[in-house]
Structure formats: C-alpha cells, structure tokens
Amino acid sequence: xxLAELVARRPFPAAGLLLGLTRRCPLRCAHCSTGxxxxxxxxxxxxxxxxxxxxxxxxxxxxxxxxxxxxxxLLPALAERLSTLARGAGSRTALLSGMxxxxxxxxxAGWRGETIPPAILRAIRSLDHFSASLDIHHExxxxxxxxxxxxxxxxxxxxxxxxHLTGTGASDPYLADLTRAVQREFGxxxxxxxxxxxxxxxxxxxxxxxxxxxxxxxxxxxxxxAWPVVAFDGRVLAxxxxxxxxxxxxxxxxxxxxxxxxxxxxxxxxxxESPVLRMVRTVGPTHLAARYGSGPPAGSYCDGCRALGGxxxxxxxxxxxxxxPAGALLDLTAAVRGSREGAQGVVRRxxxxxxxxxxxxxxxxxxxxxxxxxx
Numbered sequence: 001x002x003l004a005e006l007v008a009r010r011p012f013p014a015a016g017l018l019l020g021l022t023r024r025c026p027l028r029c030a031h032c033s034t035g036x037x038x039x040x041x042x043x044x045x046x047x048x049x050x051x052x053x054x055x056x057x058x059x060x061x062x063x064x065x066x067x068x069x070x071x072x073x074l075l076p077a078l079a080e081r082l083s084t085l086a087r088g089a090g091s092r093t094a095l096l097s098g099m100x101x102x103x104x105x106x107x108x109a110g111w112r113g114e115t116i117p118p119a120i121l122r123a124i125r126s127l128d129h130f131s132a133s134l135d136i137h138h139e140x141x142x143x144x145x146x147x148x149x150x151x152x153x154x155x156x157x158x159x160x161x162x163x164h165l166t167g168t169g170a171s172d173p174y175l176a177d178l179t180r181a182v183q184r185e186f187g188x189x190x191x192x193x194x195x196x197x198x199x200x201x202x203x204x205x206x207x208x209x210x211x212x213x214x215x216x217x218x219x220x221x222x223x224x225x226a227w228p229v230v231a232f233d234g235r236v237l238a239x240x241x242x243x244x245x246x247x248x249x250x251x252x253x254x255x256x257x258x259x260x261x262x263x264x265x266x267x268x269x270x271x272x273e274s275p276v277l278r279m280v281r282t283v284g285p286t287h288l289a290a291r292y293g294s295g296p297p298a299g300s301y302c303d304g305c306r307a308l309g310g311x312x313x314x315x316x317x318x319x320x321x322x323x324x325p326a327g328a329l330l331d332l333t334a335a336v337r338g339s340r341e342g343a344q345g346v347v348r349r350x351x352x353x354x355x356x357x358x359x360x361x362x363x364x365x366x367x368x369x370x371x372x373x374x375x
Contacts, residue, residue, distance in 0.1 A: 001092045001128040003162035003191040004343035004360045006064055011338030011346065013281060013331060014268045016064040016227040017091075018240060019049065021078060023232045025071040026100045029137040031166065031197050033242045034232075036070045043070070044234040046078050048259045052230070053082050055263035056089035062227075062264070067095040070232075076123040083126040094129035096164060102150035103142045116153060130159050131193070135166040136174045144178070148185050155190075163192045170354035179358065179365055188362040193347065194355035220284035221334050222305070223350065225254075225277055228267050234259045236267050238277055241302050251309035253277065275318040276308060278327045282334040292317020 009015045022043035025036035053065070065086045072079050072095055083093040101120050116124070124130050134147050151161050163182060167175035175194065182192060229237045231245045236256040239245070244254060253276040256267045271277060279288045285305035289295065293314030298304075308314050322330055338346070347356035355365045 001064075001094065002160055002361065003129065003131070003193060006066075006094055006129060007193065007343035007346050007359055008339055009063055010350075011223040011226055011281075011335045012063075013226045013277075013335060014062060014228065014271050016066060017062040017264075018066045018068060018227055018229040019053075019082065020044070020068055020070065020230055020232050020245075021049070021072040021075050021082075022070040024074055025069060025098060026074070027071070027098050027138070027141040029098070029135075029141060031135070031137045034070060042232040043075075044230060044232060044259060046075070048234055049078070049230070050081060050085060052259040052262075052264060053085045055265065056086060056091060057265075058090050060265050060268065061086075061089045061091045062268075063091065065091050065093045067093065069096075071098050071100060073097050073101065073120050073123060076117075076119040080119075080123040080126045083123070087126070087128070092128040093126070094131060095124070095127050096131045096133060098133050098138060099142045099147050099150060102146040104146065116150060121157070124154055124159060125157055127159055129162065130154050131162045131164050133164045133166070134178065137166075144181065151186075151190065161190055163190060165192050165194045165355075166197055167194070167352065169196050170352060175352070175355065176365075179355065183364075188364075191361045192355065192358040194352040194358060194365075195350075196352050220286060220301070221282055221338060222280050222284050222301075223335075223338050223346065225280045225305075226335070228256055228271055230259055236262070238271055238274075239302075239305070244302065244306060247306070251306045253309050253315070254306070272328070272331070275322040275327055276315055278322040278331045279318045280305060280308075282322065282330050288318060289314050292321075 023034055023036050023040050024038055024043065025032070026038050028037060056062070065082070067079050067082060079095060083095075086093050101117055132147050132151060134144060151163075154161050165175065165178060179192065179194070182190060224241065225239050227240065229240050229245055231237055235250060235258050237245050237250055238254045238256050244251070253274065256270045276288070284301070285308055286301055289304055289308060289311060293308070293311040321327070341348070343359045344356040347353070347359050357364055
C-alpha cells in the first residue's frame with residue numbers, strides 16, 4: 001500500500017482507524033504532539049486492543065489501520081499481532097515510527113539496517129506500509145543518515161515506505177534541504193507527507209498559533225472527524241486533534257465508546273450514523289453552530305467543534321438536516337468531494353500545500369520563493 005492510497009482514503013468516514021499503542025517514546029522531540037517520553041506509561045490494555053481488532057470481519061472492517069503512539073515499536077510483538085489480526089479480516093496496516101531503533105547506525109561501517117532488532121523487523125514485515133518521522137527535532141535524536149539506512153533495509157524486505165516530514169511552513173529552509181536530500185537518497189521512489197508544526201503537546205509553548213478558523217457563514221468540512229481514534233486510555237474518539245483525544249470527559253458528540261466495552265461494528269455505526277458528526281464532516285462545526293446552534297463559537301475551529309457537545313440547538317438542527325438516509329448521502333457526497341483531487345488535495349488542505357506533490361512517488365515540491373539551502 002503506497003502513501004498516496006492511504007492518504008486518499010482520509011476523507012471517507014470509518015475507512016480508517018488510528019490505534020495509539022502507547023504514549024511512551026525514547027525520544028524527547030521538542031514538538032511532540034503527545035508529550036511522549038519513556039516515563040509516561042500510558043497505553044491501552046493490549047488484550048482489549050487485540051479483542052477490538054479481532055472484532056473486524058470481512059464485511060465490516062476499516063480499510064486501513066494505522067498503528068501509532070508515542071512509539072508503537074516499543075511494543076513490537078503487540079504491533080505484529082494487531083497487524084496480523086487486521087490483515088486476516090482484509091484490512092491493510094500501516095505504522096508510523098520515530099526510528100529510535102536506527103540510532104547510531106551511520107557510525108557502523110557498511111551498516112544498511114542489518115541490525116534492526118529481530119522483533120522490530122518481524123513487526124515491520126507484517127505491515128503493508130511503514131512510515132518514518134523525520135524533521136529538525138527528530139534529527140537531534142536520530143540522524144537522517146541512520147533513518148535513510150534503516151529505510152533502505154525495510155524497502156529490501158518488500159514493505160512500502162514513506163517519510164513523514166514536519167517543518168514550519170512552505171518557506172522553511174530546513175524542509176527545502178531535507179526534501180532535496182530525500183530525493184537524492186531514494187531517487188524519488190520514497191513519497192513524503194509534509195506537515196507544519198502545530199501548537200499541540202510540547203509545541204504548544206513555542207509554535208505559532210493554529211490556523212485561523214473559517215468564516216462562520218462558509219461551509220468548511222472537517223475530514224479529521226472521519227477516522228475513529230483509539231486513545232491511550234482505550235477510549236475511542238471521532239477526532240484526531242490531540243487536545244481532543246486527551247480531553248476527559250470527552251465531548252459527548254465525539255465519544256464513540258471504549259475498546260473494553262465496544263466492538264468495531266458498534267464504533268463504526270456510531271461514527272457513521274451521528275447527525276452531528278455527519279454535519280461536522282459535511283459543512284464543519286463552525287457553520288453548524290452559526291446556522292443552527294447558539295451562534296458562532298468563540299476560539300478556534302477545533303474549540304468550536306468541542307463546544308458542540310453542549311449545544312442542544314445545534315444537535316437538533318443536525319438531526320433535522322442530517323438524520324436518516326438523506327444525511328448518509330450528504331456524508332458520502334462530502335467525502336467524495338474531499339477526495340476528488342486525490343491524496344495531493346488532502347495534503348493541500350490539511351498539510352503543507354507546497355509539498356503536496358511529494359505524497360506521490362516521484363512528485364516534486366512546488367517552487368517557493370525564499371527557501372534557502374541550509375547545508
């Protein structure tokens with residue numbers, strides 16, 4: 001499974017599932033959205049995770065399961081079991097790693113990833129896609145040469161790979177340098193998903209403000225409310241915004257249940273049939289609150305969405321417009337519209353637009369005035 005295929009499924013409700021295996025991570029990246037470290041042992045019960053994934057059937061399953069964290073490869077045996085269970089039902093699996101296991105490889109002469117620990121290599125072999133995080137903060141922990149060498153080894157195993165790159169924006173000189181290095185190293189055969197640092201987790205204290213929300217009168221659908229997310233306490237949320245994932249109690253309209261009590265079919269049904277979630281995905285929370293609720297919400301776009309949990313007028317408006325088969329058709333129409341431009345369109349809306357072409361193998365970033373070489 002190539003990166004572009006995975007990203008293109010993002011607007012479709014319940015087409016994917018994000019599983020946070022653990023908040024722990026041996027790295028201390030300054031921008032970590034989950035604030036992960038090795039001392040924070042917060043993770044779902046492994047048995048409950050396995051039972052939840054084992055509830056997939058060939059007729060009712062997510063197309064894609066993304067294993068993430070923290071660092072999911074701190075639990076390689078669990079990652080392998082979950083991947084095997086998911087694939088048995090027909091789901092494809094992907095994993096995002098910070099590459100802690102590759103650290104120091106460039107100092108070993110001739111190293112090409114042969115010393116990837118066996119348990120980690122088995123977990124990687126069980127996947128349909130493997131993605132490595134790399135940015136200026138990760139490089140202070142794991143040099144890019146080590147990451148590149150390990151990716152060569154994973155590609156030799158026949159597993160599709162990609163890089164998840166993060167910077168400050170289109171004119172970031174580091175991103176310009178890094179993407180050129182990736183192109184030189186892999187000849188355009190390794191696609192990249194390029195995002196901008198957002199003020200979540202450790203970056204909340206220093207990153208720039210979140211993007212300005214849309215005009216309340218304008219429809220601004222949210223694709224990030226499409227894929228359920230299993231949080232580190234086992235609760236399932238309808239949103240991947242980290243502030244929302246960590247919030248307790250969870251906003252009622254974004255709470256899809258718990259893996260200890262609910263199976264995939266139940267979570268999927270709640271995600272697909274909720275009129276409020278249908279409206280969030282179709283027109284966005286700001287428009288919903290402004291037109292049917294108690295008025296334009298204060299704060300950011302995501303603040304407005306979280307506030308919908310207590311807005312009965314908005315919920316009543318959502319039921320009137322998006323209940324029943326008509327609401328399901330609206331939801332599907334919004335997803336099809338959101339996927340019309342494929343993976344590049346998704347990245348242009350939610351990632352770093354100038355680098356959207358790189359989500360496809362061989363894609364070149366758009367020229368950006370002011371980006372300088374930092375080598």
